[in-house]
Amino acid sequence: xxxxxxxxxxxxxxxxxxxxxxxxxxxxxxxxxxxxxxxxxxxxxxxxxxxxxxxxxxxxxxxxxxxxxxxxxxxxxxxxxxxxxxxxxxxxxxxxxxxxxxxxxxxxxxxxxxxxxxxxxxxxxxxxxxxxxxxxxxxxxxxxxxxxxxxxxxxxxxxxxxxxxxxxxxxxxxxxxxxxxxxxxxxxxxxxxxxxxxxxxxxxxxxxxxxxxxxxxxxxxxxxxxxxxxxxxxxxxxxxxxxxxxxxxxxxxxxxxxxxxxxxxxxxxxxxxxxxxxxxxxxxxxxxxxxxxxxxxxxxxxxxxxxxxxxxxxxxxxxxxxxxxxxxxxxxxxxxxxxxxxxxxxxxxxxxxxxxxxxxxxxxxxxxxxxxxxxxxxxxxxxxxx
Amino acid sequence: xxxxxxxxxxxxxxxxxxxxxxxxxxxxxxxxxxxxxxxxxxxxxxxxxxxxxxxxxxxxxxxxxxxx
Numbered sequence: 292x293x294x295x296x297x298x299x300x301x302x303x304x305x306x307x308x309x310x311x312x313x314x315x316x317x318x319x320x321x322x323x324x325x326x327x328x329x330x331x332x333x334x335x336x337x338x339x340x341x342x343x344x345x346x347x348x349x350x351x352x353x354x355x356x357x358x359x360x361x362x363x364x365x366x367x368x369x370x371x372x373x374x375x376x377x378x379x380x381x382x383x384x385x386x387x388x389x390x391x392x393x394x395x396x397x398x399x400x401x402x403x404x405x406x407x408x409x410x411x412x413x414x415x416x417x418x419x420x421x422x423x424x425x426x427x428x429x430x431x432x433x434x435x436x437x438x439x440x441x442x443x444x445x446x447x448x449x450x451x452x453x454x455x456x457x458x459x460x461x462x463x464x465x466x467x468x469x470x471x472x473x474x475x476x477x478x479x480x481x482x483x484x485x486x487x488x489x490x491x492x493x494x495x496x497x498x499x500x501x502x503x504x505x506x507x508x509x510x511x512x513x514x515x516x517x518x519x520x521x522x523x524x525x526x527x528x529x530x531x532x533x534x535x536x537x538x539x540x541x542x543x544x545x546x547x548x549x550x551x552x553x554x555x556x557x558x559x560x561x562x563x564x565x566x567x568x569x570x571x572x573x574x575x576x577x578x579x580x581x582x583x584x585x586x587x588x589x590x591x592x593x594x595x596x597x598x599x600x601x602x603x604x605x606x607x608x609x610x611x612x613x614x615x616x617x618x619x620x621x622x623x624x625x626x627x628x629x630x631x632x633x634x635x636x637x638x639x640x641x642x643x644x645x646x647x648x649x650x651x652x653x654x655x656x657x658x659x660x661x662x663x664x665x666x667x668x669x670x671x672x673x674x675x676x677x
Numbered sequence: 678x679x680x681x682x683x684x685x686x687x688x689x690x691x692x693x694x695x696x697x698x699x700x701x702x703x704x705x706x707x708x709x710x711x712x713x714x715x716x717x718x719x720x721x722x723x724x725x726x727x728x729x730x731x732x733x734x735x736x737x738x739x740x741x742x743x744x745x
Contacts, residue, residue: 348687355694366704374709378716385728389736409735426735517693558697574715576708594708595700618719619712620726637713662724663736677725677736 375637390675399667495522539566581610617661625652
């Protein structure tokens with residue numbers, strides 16, 4: 292019988308592999324490293340072969356990228372607009388400004404419709420959020436906050452937080468007092484949306500991540516890493532059982548994520564500049580994006596590729612926002628040249644231009660029942676088109 | 678240590694690309710056909726596309742009524 296004596300003074304989980312084993316107490320540049328003997332050897336080898344490992348990984352990633360392109364290319368048997376040739380050409384639309392909502396003292400940056408299809412909430416650089424009744428043009432309430440962007444009833448500010456303000460029909464309620472801070476990022480919050488259950492909030496941030504929060508406790512449930520620059524926009528997939536969302540950012544990429552695992556499922560990189568807005572097609576099988584490169588693009592998720600580009604030589608200003616009509620046939624896009632272009636999603640042609648705003652269009656939103664389009668602009672007004 | 682970070686980053690990229698390369702895809706012709714049929718099915722109920730009579734659209738101004 293012989294006693295096996297280990298030289299190690301400690302036993303515990305290895306800092307590198309996590310397995311419990313005798314640890315080698317070594318110091319690198321006076322920093323204590325508690326690795327098991329296997330990991331110490333691996334570390335020593337990696338340093339020596341650092342060049343090789345990095346190189347072999349780079350080779351593998353390059354070959355995988357090529358393989359991805361090939362796989363996607365194999366399925367590109369026809370273009371969307373070619374298939375759409377059989378579809379009838381759209382007759383000219385009679386969409387005009389029906390209402391102009393004045394009341395903000397500065398650029399209107401964001402707007403969204405309430406589920407009751409008649410109330411709208413908008414936020415402006417003047418630091419106020421106003422709830423409007425779109426039919427009567429009455430201002431239902433006005434909330435003073437350091438708000439900049441919001442979606443539904445949540446407001447984002449440049450204080451890196453996202454707050455939820457409950458809206459009620461009681462005019463006497465002090466809404467600002469009920470404001471509850473939910474999300475906290477390390478940079479500005481660019482976009483947010485409630486999930487299907489209304490109990491969770493999804494946010495996108497200038498810190499390059501997206502995050503899922505529990506509204507009641509304010510706790511971070513999941514974070515989504517993958518973008519290499521500011522994330523400017525996100526949209527939740529429309530299905531009721533939906534667990535995915537798409538995000539777009541300054542790294543020119545649009546990523547699709549699984550909300551439960553935090554995994555980046557698909558990634559699309561065809562824009563040539565910042566993606567300002569992403570929006571799902573009503574069926575949930577595709578999404579559109581608006582970018583500073585003056586194009587809007589349409590991506591099909593099941594074919595895993597871009598299937599249409601909405602551009603014209605005469606359109607040279609960046610697009611800030613997009614939204615689909617109820618059937619998904621029309622794509623409304625707001626641009627920095629003060630116009631809204633209406634595109635035929637299937638044929639790829641422009642159907643109409645909506646003039647009226649006197650400064651950049653910052654956001655366009657179709658009402659939940661599809662009867663009207665609301666646009667927010669830097670000219671301090673909102674317009675309702677129908 | 679920055680060298681280990683580079684390796685870790687490269688590994689993450691390879692992992693991500695492996696996942697993306699492995700997903701199932703359908704042909705564009707099939708995807709396009711599905712998009713077209715969705716548009717077709719819902720076109721009739723799209724107010725901005727087909728237009729809605731003035732009497733039903735709350736946003737279009739109605740002619741005022743005169744009580745005689």
